[in-house]
Amino acid sequence: MSTVDAGTDDLSDEELLRYSRHILHPDIDFEGQLILKQARVAVVGAGGLGCPAAMYLAASGVGTMIIFDDDVIESSNLQRQIAFTTADIGQSKTETLCRRLEELNPHVSAKPVRKRFEGKEAVLEGIDLVLDCSDNFATRSGVNRFCVDNRVPLVSGAAIRSEGQLCVFDSRAAGSACYHCLYGDMDEATGAANCAESGVLSPLVGVIGALQAVEAVKVLLNQHQQSLGKLLLYDANGALFRMLRFRQDPACTVCAH
Ligand SMILES: [Zn+2]
Numbered sequence: 001m002s003t004v005d006a007g008t009d010d011l012s013d014e015e016l017l018r019y020s021r022h023i024l025h026p027d028i029d030f031e032g033q034l035i036l037k038q039a040r041v042a043v044v045g046a047g048g049l050g051c052p053a054a055m056y057l058a059a060s061g062v063g064t065m066i067i068f069d070d071d072v073i074e075s076s077n078l079q080r081q082i083a084f085t086t087a088d089i090g091q092s093k094t095e096t097l098c099r100r101l102e103e104l105n106p107h108v109s110a111k112p113v114r115k116r117f118e119g120k121e122a123v124l125e126g127i128d129l130v131l132d133c134s135d136n137f138a139t140r141s142g143v144n145r146f147c148v149d150n151r152v153p154l155v156s157g158a159a160i161r162s163e164g165q166l167c168v169f170d171s172r173a174a175g176s177a178c179y180h181c182l183y184g185d186m187d188e189a190t191g192a193a194n195c196a197e198s199g200v201l202s203p204l205v206g207v208i209g210a211l212q213a214v215e216a217v218k219v220l221l222n223q224h225q226q227s228l229g230k231l232l233l234y235d236a237n238g239a240l241f242r243m244l245r246f247r248q249d250p251a252c253t254v255c256a257h
Pocket residue numbers: 177178179180181182248249252253254255256
C-alpha cells in the first residue's frame with residue numbers, strides 16, 4: 001500500500017483506508033473527503049474548545065489548519081485541554097497542539113500562529129472557515145468582524161461552568177445574522193465571564209468543541225443551511241439541549257449595510 005501523498009486533488013491508498021468510514025458515509029463520500037483535504041481552516045484559541053475541535057478536524061482530514069494562541073501551557077489547563085500532557089507545561093499551546101495534530105494525522109498541515117488573532121495575518125489568505133474557540137469578548141468581536149468583512153463562515157463555541165453554546169454564522173448567505181447581531185456590544189465588564197473566573201466542567205468543553213467540529217465539517221461540505229439562525233444551548237446540569245432562533249439585526253453595526 002502506498003503511503004505517498006496523492007497531491008491535493010486525489011486521495012492516496014493510505015488516505016482511502018484512513019478515511020474509509022467517511023467515504024462510506026453517503027453525506028461525505030470520496031468527493032467530500034477531497035473537499036476536506038483541500039480545506040483551509042483557522043482555529044482561534046488552543047484551549048478547552050480548540051483542542052478537541054482541532055483534533056477532530058485533523059482526524060477528519062482537514063488538510064490545512066491554522067491555530068492562533070499566544071499562551072503557554074499551565075498546570076491548570078490540563079483538567080480540560082486534552083491535547084496537552086503534564087510534560088508540556090511551559091510550552092507554547094499552539095506549537096504543541098500543531099505538533100499533536102500532525103502526529104495524529106501526517107496528511108494534515110498544522111500551522112502555529114503564536115499571537116492573538118487580529119484578522120490581518122497573511123496566513124488567513126484563502127481561508128474557508130474560522131472556528132472561534134477563544135475565551136474573551138475582544139477576540140470574539142475581532143473574529144466576527146473579520147468573518148463578516150471577508151465573507152468567511154464562522155463556527156462559534158463557548159462554555160462556562162456547566163453551560164455551553166454553539167452557533168454557526170455564514171455571511172455569504174443573504175440576510176444572515178452575525179455574532180454581533182446576537183450578542184451586541186457585550187464586553188468583559190457586562191457579563192461575558194470566562195472560565196478563569198467562573199470555572200468550567202472539563203468534559204463540557206469537549207462536548208462543545210466536538211459540536212464545533214461537526215458544524216465545521218458541515219460548513220466545508222456546504223451542508224450547514226439548517227444550522228444558520230439557531231443558537232444551541234447545552235445545560236449539563238439539566239441534561240438538556242435547547243435551541244433559540246434569531247435573525248439579523250437590521251441595525252447591526254457590523255453586518256447590516
Ligand atoms: Zn450582525
